[in-house]
Amino acid sequence: MSALWTIDAMAAAMRADKSGALPAEVPGLSIDSRSVAKGEAFFAITGDNRNGHDFVETALKAGAGLAVVARIKRAQFAAEAPLLAVDDVLGALSDLARATRSRSDAKVIAVTGSVGKTSTKEALLLALGADGETHASAASYNNHWGVPLSLARCPASAKYAVFEIGMSHAGEITPLTKLVRPHVAIITTIAPVHLEFFGTLTKIADAKAEIFAGIEPGGAAVLNRDNRQYAHLARAAAAAGVTRIVSFGENAKADARLLRHSLQADCSTVEARILGQRVTYKLGAPGKHLVLNSLAVLAAAALAGADLALAALALNNLKPASGRGTRATLRLPGGSALLIDESYNANPASMRAAIALLGQAAVGPQGRRIAVLGDMLELGAQGPALHRGLAEPIAAVGVDLVFCSGPLMHALWQALPSGSRGGYAETAAGLEPAVLAAIRAGDALMVKGSLGSKMGPIVKALERQFARPAAFEPAPAVPN
Ligand SMILES: Nc1ncnc2c1ncn2[C@@H]1O[C@H](COP(=O)(O)OP(=O)(O)OP(=O)(O)O)[C@@H](O)[C@H]1O
Ligand SMILES: [Mg+2]
Structure with missing residues (x-):
């Protein structure tokens, strides 16, 4: 494995003091002693609850090549321990x-x-990746430590690098985009997420618009033309000095425009015009939201100079990320049912996307489409109305039965016609038995809610209960 960083270059970049039996180079960087790989540099970051310095010895025992620690903590560790000592560990990661x-x-x-x-x-x-070596952030590493870690992990040989940048408050994106200095910045969409911290969608748009501050001279902003905040964002990009604004969406004026598409139960086919070039491709995962995202992806790929045909072809291999539409087959008496796991998180935009996905799912002859929904959090005063408002898409896509948990979902529950009320409970744990009892062969069932609503355990319970062969199946013959 080739080196990510030589120790000399790393120490120079971080203005670190070297001490102990240091290796010559490291293959990677880690901030988690549980997953640190052999030879990696472990950064002893101090988080809200834990101090990374408490895990330095564990990380070194687990195979870390060295640890980056604060100078004032240096004396805690053995003299021969392989360490780089810096003023501030997170600051050093940003320097790197x-x-x-x-x-x-x-x-x-x-x-x-x-x-x-x-x-x-x-x-x-x-x-x-179809065009050349591509580095990307792991998971949703998009915050004040996730972005510097992801950037510092980028191999020198990468032809392309992709970074996720997130925020829950104004001012958080500015330092991160200035670190990343993108050639192309995408804003996927503006929706009521973290609304309680912002109050209005315009303020959310303003916080996302901070990304323009880091765009390289001559770089481009890729913006959602179908979103109500489009004009506002385009103005903000221009004001920040961004000269190239590329739009995507269904709008006839979009530079990356959806011409035709077909949504299937487990994939989509798309025809689009991307910056003047017509492309037809298949997306390996279903959902209109992914179709729209793919327009931004291909626009960015074209702007980055990648081969558009190769890029489009590769999208055939797209899979939903974990808990964002992942599918499992449940085995029930008389057949199987489809479980769509959307339990990763929820907000009004992704909830609607997931309800549409359920509406598209294939069901058996007697099968029903069942939604199991937990509260969408952090919506502030508009919370109850945004929950109640889901009754409309639920009816429009033909969801047969809805199970709800949480105080906010009660607002939806009350708005549902009695025929589609499956069950209500105060908590996800309280709802679980009713969901387990309701599912039958042929059904398609989708589970979604904010992380804090704890819908994940319902998915786990369904998988546990119905993963093994149903009881009526003959046991395999055992030789005696
Ligand atoms: N353009 C879209 N519109 C609506 N929903 C979407 C869109 N793209 C993805 N989703 C859905 O939103 C949910 C979250 O998706 P994803 O993890 O990609 O978002 P994220 O912005 O990275 O979230 P986080 O802020 O938690 O990191 C998933 O359920 C996904 O299917
Ligand atoms: Mg994410």
């Missing part, structure tokens, strides 16, 4: 990230937006 960006020849793409950042980042990884 800055050095990574300076040494890199990669075309850099940053992705922000209220929803769809990870989905878009993963699609970019596929699309650009």
Whole structure:
């Protein structure tokens, strides 16, 4: 495995003191002693609840090549321990990230937006990876430590690099985009997420618009033409000095425009015009939201100079990210049922996308479409109305039965026609038995809610209960 960083270059970038039996180089960087790989540099970051310095010894025992620690903590560790000592560990990680960006020849793409950042980042990884070596952030590493860590992990040889940038408060994106210095910045969409901290969609748009501050001279902003905040964002981009604004969507004026599409139960086919070039492609995962994201992906790929045909072809391999539409087959007496796991998180935009996905799902002859929904959090005063408002898409796509948990979902529950009320409970745990009892062969069932609504355990319970062969199946013959 080739080195990510030589120790000399790393120490210079971080203005670190070297001590102990240091290796010559490291293959990677880690901030988690549980997953640190052999030889990696472990950064002892101090988080809200834990101090990374408490895990330095564990990380070194687990195979870390060295640890980056604060100078004032240096004395806690053995003299021969392989350490780089710095004033501030998170600051040093950002310094290393800055050095990574300076040494890199990669075309850099940053992705922000209220929803769809990870989905878009993963699609970019596929699309650009078809053209050349592509580095991308892991998971949703999009905050004050996730972005510097992801950037500092970028190999010098990468041709493309993709970074997710997130925020829950104004001012958070500015330092991150200035670190990443993207050539292309995508804002997927603006939607009511973290609304309680912002109050209005315009303020959410303003916070996302901070991404423009870091765009490289001559770089481009890729914006959702179908979103109500489009004009506002385009003005903000221009005001920040961005000269190239590229729009995507269904709108006839979009530069990356959806011409035709067909939504199937487990994939989509798309015809689009991307910056003047017509492309036809298949997306390996279903949902209109992913179709729209793919327009931004291909626009960004074209702007980054990638081969558009190869990029589009690669999207055939798209898979939903974990908990964002992942599918499992449940085995029940008399047949199987489809479980769509959307339990990763929820807000009004992704909830509507998931309800549409359920509406598209194939069901058996007697099968029903069942939604199991937990509260969408952090919506502030508009919370109850945004929950109640889901009754309309639920009816429009033909969901047969709805199970709800949580105080906010009670507003939806009351708005549902009695025929589609499956069950209500105060908590997800309280709802679980009713869901387990309701599912039958042929059904398609989708589970979604904010992380804090704890819908994940319902998915786990369904998988546990119905994963094994149903009881009536003959046991395999055992030789005796
Ligand atoms: N353009 C979109 N519109 C609506 N929903 C979307 C869109 N793209 C993805 N989703 C759905 O939103 C949910 C979250 O997707 P994803 O993880 O990509 O978002 P994210 O912005 O990275 O979220 P986070 O802020 O938690 O990192 C998933 O259920 C996904 O299917
Ligand atoms: Mg994410």
